[in-house]
Amino acid sequence: MPVPEVSWFRDGQVISTSTLPGVQISFSDGRARLTIPAVTKANSGQYSLRATNGSGQATSTAELLVTAELALNHVIIWINVLNASKYLGYLNTHQSPGSILAVIGQMSWAQGRSGMFGSESHRWFWNLSPDCLKIAPETAPPNFVQRLQSMTVRQGSQVRLQVKVTGIPTPVVKFYRDGAEIQSSLDFQISQEGDLYSLLIAEAYPEDSGTYSVNATNSVGRATSTAELLVQ
Amino acid sequence: MATSELSCQVSEENCERREAFWAEWKDLTLSTRPEEGCSLHEEDTQRHETYHRQGQCQALVQCSPWLVMRMGILGRGLQEYQLPYQRVLPLPIFT
Numbered sequence: 001m002p003v004p005e006v007s008w009f010r011d012g013q014v015i016s017t018s019t020l021p022g023v024q025i026s027f028s029d030g031r032a033r034l035t036i037p038a039v040t041k042a043n044s045g046q047y048s049l050r051a052t053n054g055s056g057q058a059t060s061t062a063e064l065l066v067t068a069e070l071a072l073n074h075v076i077i078w079i080n081v082l083n084a085s086k087y088l089g090y091l092n093t094h095q096s097p098g099s100i101l102a103v104i105g106q107m108s109w110a111q112g113r114s115g116m117f118g119s120e121s122h123r124w125f126w127n128l129s130p131d132c133l134k135i136a137p138e139t140a141p142p143n144f145v146q147r148l149q150s151m152t153v154r155q156g157s158q159v160r161l162q163v164k165v166t167g168i169p170t171p172v173v174k175f176y177r178d179g180a181e182i183q184s185s186l187d188f189q190i191s192q193e194g195d196l197y198s199l200l201i202a203e204a205y206p207e208d209s210g211t212y213s214v215n216a217t218n219s220v221g222r223a224t225s226t227a228e229l230l231v232q
Numbered sequence: 233m234a235t236s237e238l239s240c241q242v243s244e245e246n247c248e249r250r251e252a253f254w255a256e257w258k259d260l261t262l263s264t265r266p267e268e269g270c271s272l273h274e275e276d277t278q279r280h281e282t283y284h285r286q287g288q289c290q291a292l293v294q295c296s297p298w299l300v301m302r303m304g305i306l307g308r309g310l311q312e313y314q315l316p317y318q319r320v321l322p323l324p325i326f327t
Binding site for chain 1: 278
């Protein structure tokens with residue numbers, strides 16, 4: 001007491017609307033909030049909040065790391081400074097679903113919650129602890145929910161080789177026969193419907209027999225499913 | 233700062249059905265955040281007391297083919313997300 005005056009810094013420089021366009025800064029009921037409406041890679045840096053009053057000052061620093069050149073909806077750093085600048089000496093963390101709460105010392109505290117934000121095409125997770133902020137893209141390696149299955153068919157029949165593949169970002173899926181990539185044609189028609197990929201052989205001949213495989217690849221992984229087709 | 237990447241591999245072969253499966257993916261990334269990014273400094277000029285603390289922290293991000301993502305600060309617990317993460321836009325970030 002009295003209520004401290006607060007100011008924000010990025011890499012030691014005072015933050016204002018001219019140095020950080022679109023920034024929203026608020027401070028009420030002891031809650032100081034800095035909002036960057038659409039972050040870019042250039043916004044990465046050390047963000048500090050300084051609270052000052054007659055009896056002293058307190059500074060809390062967090063790192064904002066933006067890992068790709070993408071416009072994001074919101075990043076908010078907030079730190080409660082109502083009772084800042086008193087006794088410190090221990091760090092205690094508690095966990096509750098979806099949030100991380102840290103009690104620093106006896107009277108000052110900071111709170112962050114885990115969550116997700118993003119645009120329509122990209123989603124990003126953030127996870128805020130009082131002194132560390134990490135953002136990573138939503139990713140999942142390719143997975144074959146439905147694999148290729150070996151089969152034996154009669155000459156002249158129609159054959160459908162089908163797989164179901166998930167992954168974020170959407171994997172690139174390719175069909176192979178005996179190691180050679182199959183190009184979609186009237187006789188060997190490759191199609192996609194959602195996460196279902198199929199190779200339709202209009203009319204199977206004995207020379208179509210062989211080892212068929214499907215490869216799915218995205219930025220975080222790849223997977224291959226292989227099966228045999230025998231045309232009698 | 234060192235970053236560790238751990239990948240996973242799965243290889244299966246079904247001789248009876250003449251089927252095979254193989255997968256490889258980047259499973260876990262552990263990155264060290266610099267000390268300056270995790271610091272706290274306080275001064276009480278009335279009582280002539282100061283306090284400064286800084287330390288590295290390790291950010292962990294894990295993804296898996298089963299559409300589960302985990303992330304958090306090492307030693308402070310992980311948050312798990314079922315993908316694709318469903319939340320209606322526009323997003324309330326702090327609720």
